[in-house]
Amino acid sequence: MSERAMSERATPRFPSRRSLLKGLGIGALALSSAASFARRSLAETLAEETTRLPLPGGPDTRKLTTSFPEKGEMILQRTRPPLLETPFEVFDKGIFTPNDRFYVRWHWAVIPTDVDAAAFRLKLHGAVNTPLELSLPEILELPRIEMAAVNQCSGNSRGFFQPRVPGGEWGNGAMGNALWTGVRLKDLLDKAGVKPGAVQVRFTGLDNVLVPDAPRFVKSLDIDHARDGEVMIAYAMNGTQLPLLNGFPLRVVVPGWYSTYWIKSLEEIEVLDKPDDNFWMAKAYKIPDTPGANMKPGETGVPMVPISKMVPRSFLTNLTDGAEVAAGKPQPLRGIAFGGDCGVARIDISTDGGKSWQPAKLGADHGRYSFRGWQAEIALPKPGSYSVMVRCTNTDGLAQPMTPNWNGGGYMRNVVEETALTFA
Amino acid sequence: MIKTPRATLGLILLALTLTLSLLVSLPLAVQAADNPPALPTDFALHSESITLPSNFDPFPEGPGAEAMNRNCLTCHSASMVLYQPKLSEAQWEGIVDKMVDIFKAPLIPDDRDAILDYLTSFQKAE
Numbered sequence: 001m002s003e004r005a006m007s008e009r010a011t012p013r014f015p016s017r018r019s020l021l022k023g024l025g026i027g028a029l030a031l032s033s034a035a036s037f038a039r040r041s042l043a044e045t046l047a048e049e050t051t052r053l054p055l056p057g058g059p060d061t062r063k064l065t066t067s068f069p070e071k072g073e074m075i076l077q078r079t080r081p082p083l084l085e086t087p088f089e090v091f092d093k094g095i096f097t098p099n100d101r102f103y104v105r106w107h108w109a110v111i112p113t114d115v116d117a118a119a120f121r122l123k124l125h126g127a128v129n130t131p132l133e134l135s136l137p138e139i140l141e142l143p144r145i146e147m148a149a150v151n152q153c154s155g156n157s158r159g160f161f162q163p164r165v166p167g168g169e170w171g172n173g174a175m176g177n178a179l180w181t182g183v184r185l186k187d188l189l190d191k192a193g194v195k196p197g198a199v200q201v202r203f204t205g206l207d208n209v210l211v212p213d214a215p216r217f218v219k220s221l222d223i224d225h226a227r228d229g230e231v232m233i234a235y236a237m238n239g240t241q242l243p244l245l246n247g248f249p250l251r252v253v254v255p256g257w258y259s260t261y262w263i264k265s266l267e268e269i270e271v272l273d274k275p276d277d278n279f280w281m282a283k284a285y286k287i288p289d290t291p292g293a294n295m296k297p298g299e300t301g302v303p304m305v306p307i308s309k310m311v312p313r314s315f316l317t318n319l320t321d322g323a324e325v326a327a328g329k330p331q332p333l334r335g336i337a338f339g340g341d342c343g344v345a346r347i348d349i350s351t352d353g354g355k356s357w358q359p360a361k362l363g364a365d366h367g368r369y370s371f372r373g374w375q376a377e378i379a380l381p382k383p384g385s386y387s388v389m390v391r392c393t394n395t396d397g398l399a400q401p402m403t404p405n406w407n408g409g410g411y412m413r414n415v416v417e418e419t420a421l422t423f424a
Numbered sequence: 425m426i427k428t429p430r431a432t433l434g435l436i437l438l439a440l441t442l443t444l445s446l447l448v449s450l451p452l453a454v455q456a457a458d459n460p461p462a463l464p465t466d467f468a469l470h471s472e473s474i475t476l477p478s479n480f481d482p483f484p485e486g487p488g489a490e491a492m493n494r495n496c497l498t499c500h501s502a503s504m505v506l507y508q509p510k511l512s513e514a515q516w517e518g519i520v521d522k523m524v525d526i527f528k529a530p531l532i533p534d535d536r537d538a539i540l541d542y543l544t545s546f547q548k549a550e
Contacts, residue, residue, distance in 0.1 A: 057509055069474035078477035079501045096460055117471040136469045144463075164509030166519060179460045210499050234470060238460035244472045262531050279526060366459075383439040 051075060051087065053171035055159035055274055060169075070243035072100040077168060077216070081106035081207075082245060086173035091336055092317035095363070095371045097149070097176035099238050105153055105174065105259070107217045112206035112265045115249055122233075122250060126202075126271035130192030136249055142183040145232060146254060150177045150338045154258040154285055154307050158351035158410030162346065163297050165410040172315065177371035180253045182234035186227045188269065194223065200272040201226040203252050203263035219261045220276035230255050233266060233372045255369040256306050256341030256413075260285050281306060286409065293412040294405035310340035311414045312400050314347055314374070314392035319419060327383040327423035333360070334337070334375040339394030340414075343368035349376045350389040354416070357391065368395065380423045387418045425477030491535035499527065505543070517545040 029347040053075075065076040068084060069195045077083035084104040089095060116137055125131040153174035158167050168174070189201070192386040209216055225231065232253040235241065242248040247264030255262040260280075275284075289292040292311070295302045314337035325331050337344050344367070348357035363373025380386055394398040404415040447508040479501045496505060511519075520539060523529035531539075 055509070059507055059509075062507075065477075067477045069476065076503075077507065078503045079477055081500065082476065112472045112474075113476060115471060117469045121495075140467065140469070166508050166511060166515065169507045169509065180462050181452065190458050209528075211528045211530065236463050236467065239463060241469050241472075249469050283526075330547075340544050 023027070039368045053159060053169075055164075055169060055171065056162055057164060060159070068104070068243060068245065070100060072098075073102070074104070075173060077170065081109045083168050084245075085170055086176060088171070088173055088315075088320075090173075091371075092334075094365060095336065095373050096178060096238055099178070099240065099243050099246065102151075102154060102176040102237075102243070102246055103153070103174050105168070106207060106245075106264075107215075108207055108209050110208040110210055112195065112248075114151050115244065115265070115374040117205070117249060120249055122266065122269070124188055124192045124269045124271075126269075127195040127198040127273045128189075128271050130191075130222045131197060133194050134186070135360070136203060139183060139233070139235065142187055144181060146179060146181045147230070147232065147253070148177060148179050148256045148366040149253060150175060150310070150369060150371055151178075151253075151259045151262055152318070154260050154411045155409070156255070156412040159412060160404070162404070163406075165408055167410050177336075178234060178237045179239065179366075180234040180251075181236035182232045182240075182250070182253065184229055184234055185231040185269075186229045186251070188233065189271070191228055192271075193269055194227075195273070197273050197409065198223045198271045199274060200276050202270045202272055202276050202278075203261075203266055204270070205247070205263045206265040207268050215279035217263075218276075218278055219263055219276075220272065220281055221261060221313060223271070225254075228314070255307055256287075258310055259355075260307065287411050288407050290400055292405045293407050293416070295407050297406060297408075305418070307409075308412055310338070310346070311412060312340045312392040312394040312398055312416045313338060313417075314344075314390045314400065314418045315417055316388055318389050319388075319421060321338055321419050323419075323424055324422045326382055328379070329410065330377045330379045331421075331423075332375065332377050333388065333401055335390060336371045336390040337374055337390075338371050339368060339396075340398070341369075341396075343395040344372040344374075344392055345395045345397070346393045347372075347374040347376075347405070348391045348393070349378065351378055351380060351386050353387070354389055354391075358392075381405055383424050385401065385420060385422050389416050389417045469531075481531075483542070484534065484544060486546055488538040488545075490503070491532075491538035492542050494525075495529065495531050495535055495539060508547075510547045511543075513540070513544045515541060 014317045049063055050061050050062055057266050063076040064073050066073050075085035076261055077085055082104045086101050086103045090101045111146055121132050121133045138213040154172035159169040159171055182395050186399055190387040200222055202218055207217060234251050234253045235249060242251055250266040252263045252266055285307045287307045288295040289303040289305045315335045316333055317335040337347050347360040349360055350357045360376035391400050400414050402416050402418045405412060438452060480497055481502055483489045483502050524531050
């Protein structure tokens with residue numbers, strides 16, 4: 001157990017800074033003038049405390065927090081280990097999600113808080129001819145690649161499942177798009193020389209378990225996937241080094257696949273000569289082996305497989321559910337979409353519950369794994385309530401379904417989103 | 425989402441930006457194509473050190489809260505439990521078993537019943 005974890009445990013139930021501040025009152029707050037509060041008025045601080053996601057049946061009130069290092073305002077799902085959701089309005093501001101608003105998700109309470117760039121070594125070993133220990137400058141010297149790619153939690157939007165399922169109760173903000181820069185995993189593997197008989201490549205980060213014998217969070221990819229030339233070890237995100245909470249100094253990038261494989265603060269790459277049977281591969285993050293990872297609640301005997309490729313999604317971002325807009329005038333709409341494991345072919349809009357669809361105009365193409373902006377215009381002559389549906393069809397011809405999928409893990413939600421608007 | 429002063433301010437700013445972008449290109453522009461800056465060729469990585477907020481806030485009071493505080497705050501904040509949707513007794517039992525069998529939670533055996541009571545009743549109290 002690390003020293004940090006020990007000291008955390010040695011001071012249980014220490015009140016959070018916020019509740020401490022509340023208890024001490026306004027005078028103390030002014031005195032404390034902690035950096036994160038200094039730029040904001042007291043009124044703002046109090047007014048911004050909570051948001052609603054909203055999740056069916058609740059509980060859906062979440063605190064907003066600015067207390068995390070290298071992060072702006074985030075939705076607080078869990079302090080320890082951090083689960084921070086991106087507030088949805090961030091997605092209306094650009095195709096690339098800023099690092100300081102990018103969602104955060106760790107499994108175990110021991111996470112890296114101190115990384116010495118000079119001392120850090122990435123280890124590559126296992127079924128290879130030459131085990132490697134690479135320093136960061138050595139990695140920076142290798143051929144550099146760059147790719148825009150969506151990173152989405154397997155359980156993004158889990159909170160909308162009905163019947164509800166246990167887990168991290170996210171709204172739609174456990175995703176983000178970034179420009180990743182780094183090296184090909186293939187180049188590292190070639191440098192070490194993969195031995196014949198290798199079947200998978202396992203990734204371990206600097207995070208760790210709190211109790212002995214508990215399963216460390218590790219994930220593996222098949223060897224051919226690991227060597228496809230797209231899987232990347234990234235050292236930069238949106239033009240700067242990664243925030244520690246998003247995986248400084250190195251993070252696995254698996255374009256088109258759910259984030260569970262994108263191991264943060266990568267420390268060790270192990271080439272395996274038999275399939276990885278650790279808990280996080282063999283038992284957790286399993287989905288029904290059915291179209292759309294869909295099954296009936298209570299259904300038994302459904303074959304389960306590890307989650308893998310993402311599926312298309314699209315969102316309206318300039319209007320929120322319940323917004324009032326002017327009738328009889330053209331109403332501009334805009335939003336974001338992604339194809340999953342391939343590009344966005346088209347975005348269609350419906351205002352009649354999916355009976356008819358009109359195409360939206362696609363924004364600049366930043367590559368098939370990136371968010372893609374879209375825009376459209378609707379004009380509804382009569383005042384009344386309408387709902388706007390947005391549907392993405394990807395370049396493989398897969399379209400978002402009209403009915404939500406369900407599975408016990410709360411994975412892979414990608415139903416066509418609906419936003420209720422009042423035209424007055 | 426609840427509208428907060430800052431959100432409203434954000435909307436006003438957004439509206440202004442939109443108005444400006446409308447003047448430039450009609451209709452509403454898609455999201456800014458704000459390409460992140462290219463990495464300089466001499467890009468280097470610098471050591472990072474952060475301090476994370478801690479949180480050992482106890483569970484809301486009620487029968488069994490002490491047992492919850494003793495057993496369920498080691499690996500994660502209480503919100504991991506408190507933000508769960510309404511779950512059945514069998515589901516809660518399954519979760520506690522998972523904590524012990526898989527995640528190796530050092531559960532005090534005498535606390536098990538109190539924990540299950542708390543878990544199955546705190547949601548009814550809401």
